[in-house]
Amino acid sequence: MSDPSKVDLDSLIQSFLSNTELDKLDNLPVPSPDPVKNYDESDIQQLKELHQILIQSYSFTEGQLVKWKKGLKNKKLPEETQPAIVIKVLTNPVLKGEKDSGSSYFREPLDLILGMVDRKGKFVTFHYDKRRFEPWSS
Numbered sequence: 001m002s003d004p005s006k007v008d009l010d011s012l013i014q015s016f017l018s019n020t021e022l023d024k025l026d027n028l029p030v031p032s033p034d035p036v037k038n039y040d041e042s043d044i045q046q047l048k049e050l051h052q053i054l055i056q057s058y059s060f061t062e063g064q065l066v067k068w069k070k071g072l073k074n075k076k077l078p079e080e081t082q083p084a085i086v087i088k089v090l091t092n093p094v095l096k097g098e099k100d101s102g103s104s105y106f107r108e109p110l111d112l113i114l115g116m117v118d119r120k121g122k123f124v125t126f127h128y129d130k131r132r133f134e135p136w137s138s
Contacts, residue, residue: 049071054069058134060089062089065136066084066133067083077116077124078114083116086112087125088112090127093110094127111129113126114128
């Protein structure tokens with residue numbers, strides 16, 4: 001007599017397949033691929049503007065309030081208009097994602113530690129690339 005705790009996998013699969021209407025899957029719409037974007041002068045202008053914003057540098061000090069530069073937010077926190085406070089400016093940046101060159105964070109220089117209040121009211125700190133921040137102005 002077979003052990004009732006062991007399931008006959010083949011029977012289970014066969015039962016599932018016979019009770020599934022596989023032919024209906026053939027009628028599902030297939031999403032069309034995204035069309036290739038044609039880049040124009042406005043895209044080139046935006047790229048140049050964001051580059052200029054990125055390379056504009058600031059000297060931050062401990063206790064200073066900062067915010068994301070427009071168009072350069074790449075993390076969830078702080079939120080777009082949320083102030084953060086400088087905890088420390090690192091002389092030797094931590095390099096993020098040194099193993100995965102396909103990531104947008106590959107070798108991102110994290111040289112700024114910021115503190116902020118999260119949505120639960122907790123004070124949290126994270127490392128950031130200081131080129132993405134500017135002094136806070138309300």
